[in-house]
Amino acid sequence: MKRRAAWIVAAALGVVALCLGVAEARARAQVRRELSSPLFAAPVDLAPARERVLPRSDAPRPLPMRPVLRIDGGDGLAPPFGRLADVAPSRSGDTLYVLDEMEARVSAFGRDGRFLFAFGRKGRGPGEFLRPTHLLVLPWSGAVGVWDADAQRLTLHAPDGARPRVANPAAGHRTTASKTVRRLAAFDGGFVMEVHADPLLVGPDGQAGALVRLDTALAAADTLVRFAVAGVRATHVETAAGSSATTWLNPPVFSPAPSWDLLRDGTVVFAPGGPAEAYRIGAGGAARVRWARAPGRVTRQDRLRRLAGEIDTGLMRVPPVPPTVLEALHRRFFAHVRPAVTGVLATPGGEVWARRFDTEASWEGHARTWDRAGWDGSARTPVRVPPRFRPLRISGSHVYGIAFDDTYVDRVEVYPLSEAGAE
Template identity: 25%
Template structure:
């Protein structure tokens, strides 16, 4: 019996190795030979290029690059050679000033928008950098709808059009309790973190329209509800919030990875399989991209290693936490440890970890790495015709944070002191 067990294990290992080799053999290797156009930043940079941390950035149709420096409360605009065009904004409460800037949306005509949670509004700036108008969130969208923690934005094909991913349910529950306490209203509209909506920013108030409702793992709703009384009691508040966060997601539960294409269609992955779904601007299905890479079943060993890793990461974060903050919530560390140890697992490890659209409609899809929790695996590139172009091996490059015209792409780089710089390069024709 023991001998048969070894034979079965060997046979299974041989089959898995053959399948893995076959999938890798179908990868058409790409090399990141992208010529550098310019770089800015670093220790010796001018004041405007002393970036505090990597932030959101985007190109306009002329190749100008816009960078949001949240800590400096400004947007920096560079021309195609990396020279400063202008800086926009400063810290303050007035029009054109920023309180809590959370993201940056750049349209192709050079108009750009900054969502500001402090103003509870989008600030829209014209091509000359002057403030054009505010677009406020409606009462139905709650005073917390601009919070950066729940925000994920992409520009639409028309100026003033934005695609947005909704907030996680757990944030909605917490904000639903805090809203009335702070004089706001509870939001009953909009999409959650598994949905996408189109925002129209042409008027005085944001108009939202759902466009995608992604697959969501069926689960029982938590029987407990967070109340103001819970928040008044540190122990109950800790248990309630940690419990909600633990119930909200499983280890390896598939995330929603998505991007908006130049024509307004959406590409997204919402399952553990290698399936990138395409929907038209009206939300109707228009296709699907697949590659021969299968999700890995979650074994007992993977479970143990994942929990150990999660606990180790948490302890590392705890070491950097202010002692006064810990003293205000002494039960929190143990509650989080218990939550990490008891959190459930999805039954397999998702393949897709990132989906991004290039300037001309290419799609870049990043797969998992060697370890189940490794998000930095190989990157597959599909042309605007949806044909497979090739694959960058793991570690060869990252997906560019910003794509521009004529193959321009922008990357953040950190030196040995973690000082950020921006490097702009140019892609070959097939990858644009």
């Protein structure tokens, strides 16, 4: 009897071990399949003579804990902030424009943080926005542009927010109904536009993106780089006469996503997100820097932190179930390999900043540590930004970004670039 029980226990343990082995083998196969996709391939085929792999440093230099400027919404005459999307200084640096995506509003502040004026509201008319996501200040005129991702249009305002004028950067390039233009930025000689294939026309496996240079009249001049994107599944249904609905299923969570920055002279700094590398694309061609970082697997803790963050911020509403059960139910929505770079910034002095992946600092995977490098192949000391601060752009001698408190209320913060050790 005891021998039979021992055989039963051994057989059960063998079945469990076999299942675990099959699950692990399947997970390894999924990782290999993801790594072999175009998302982890270099989008630009070049090897500059001075290119070399930069070592990864684990001793970052922190930005100062106190910003030189902090702006809280609702302070004094300023309207309260909802969900901030972007900040941009004026040409002279005397005015700071702050874009509130939730309120569809742009607020302007002086150099000392004093509220000046605001413009914009929800709607479809001139000077109104559906979902504004990016700000751009035109270097040649000082006009303030607001990119509306849902309306697929650019609204240009005078520096004081008056006289809105609507422009369509996708005209003559792609239909605006596809909502494929993700971002627009301006430099001295025109614009750069990030455009993605229309998910309603192209299947997930065939979708791709590109950075397109436009002239000052918003006409397409040339394509700077083409890159892979995590495919989106979309269906469009005519629900009734005169009405319709489009359903979008986003790409896997934590899948690599391209990021880029633009300098006033037209130089583009681009990171595909999969490989640990960044490109400088300018008039003299392209250059590349790479860091010695192998892609890592998305862990169970990564998934748990992401789900907890979405629940805390109200992005996900679920019944009270144990986190382990919730993680198992949502595991199929997550990518298997972490992106190597989750953001990129360029400094006027010729540096590139590349943000690492880390869910301990942010449930979205945005690390506090940014690797830095010079385009001559020299490694620079990494920068560690303050908690809950998300840098958005580097202009002049300052780092501009958005921070939030314990209750996820947004604010604007500005830090001196010199104290990060940047040249």
